[in-house]
Amino acid sequence: MPSEVDRPPHPAAWYALPQPQFLGGNEAVLLRGGDELFPAVIAAIDAALHEVWFATYIFHDDAAAEGVARALVRAARRKVRVRVVVDGFGTHRALGHLQRWLAGSGVSMVVFRPVERWWNWLQPGQLRRLHTKLCVVDGTHGFVGGINVIDDRNDLNHGYGETPRLDFAVGLRGPVVAPIEQTVRAMWTRAAFGHDWRAEVLSMARSAEPLTQARRLLGRLRILPAAPPPAAGDQHPVRAAFLVRDNLRQRRSIERAYIDAIRGAAHSIDIVVPYFYPGRSFRRALVKAARRGVRVRLLLQGKLDYRFAGLAARVLYDELLAEGVQIHEYQPAFLHAKAAIVDETWATLGSSNIDPLSLLLNLEANVAILDEGFAAELARAFELALTQSIQVTVAPYQKGALAVLGRGFVAWVAHWYLRMAGLSGRY
16 A cells, blocks of 8 residues: 555645655545536635635536626635636637636636637647646535536437446545645646746836746645645544646556555455556456455446547456456446545545546546545445446457557557647656
């Protein structure tokens, strides 16, 4: 299992360390889908006294999203400092609605790598998207998960369905909220810096007091220390570590956390994820765990939202089934959850899929939790989903020409996508 410490020596020290830094004294509440997450987030925002930081890949224009937007507006009108960052591609369709909802309210929204014209895709780094789903209120309440701000029954490509997506988030209180806030601040700052830096520099150059304006700009962009953790009497026993994947210091932290937990597994590994195309190290860890007698179960999509994503996972089925890995496909609705439980003690959930986009390109955020109670609750949700799934016993692409072609095609597409994003080397 990953190393544990009581708390880092400095509020930002966790970011420079290669291993997850588990902090004690947290409270963690599992939230199933937007039906549970959005009311909890809205209640926290409505109780906000000082500031709200919000980051998401998709902020849609349906009724569920409008409810969250209205809560942000109410907070800003109470003079709460509200900062929102959305991804330019994920929120592209609904950006106009969102801007109108927030207009004149005092909410400061920025767009991470906007996609306003086709030539925006020619800019370096445009394939690296902000895929996190984070919210922090007053430095004390944090939310981490895989749930976008969109109705659980609404799919952007397939429309509305009767059954909600399978998805998870976690509500957090305690010391682990501090690095979550620092991360959202950094994302907002990064998007704001890229959006208005040129205009700010021109304004300063033309100003009679350029140094004063420069200090004001740096003060606005500065990442401030997060709020201190709650008093000892209010703490809970849950140990949690916040994990990010970015293109700076934490390039493979989420992947390493998964692999370390899998390598240390003694009894069971349960993983639920929609997009599954792990690299060699990850697959090797799963196979070795199965060989030493660990029960390994994967819960993947049965109802496909993107056919290529389904193909990418299924070309690996023969290899995994041959080693004793169990594969199940979820049937009632689209699967969007990204979570895992190891040995009924270690659990993780968040925004990261197990594919090259999440593990190598996008900005992602997970939380890892060492707590038997939380792991048991997430395991119960996993078992319930398993009863609504079909176990795959025969790989759709058996060994032979079709399997070779399928694997080769997926590997070729993944290779060139990563090359276009500026990455090389083997995955």
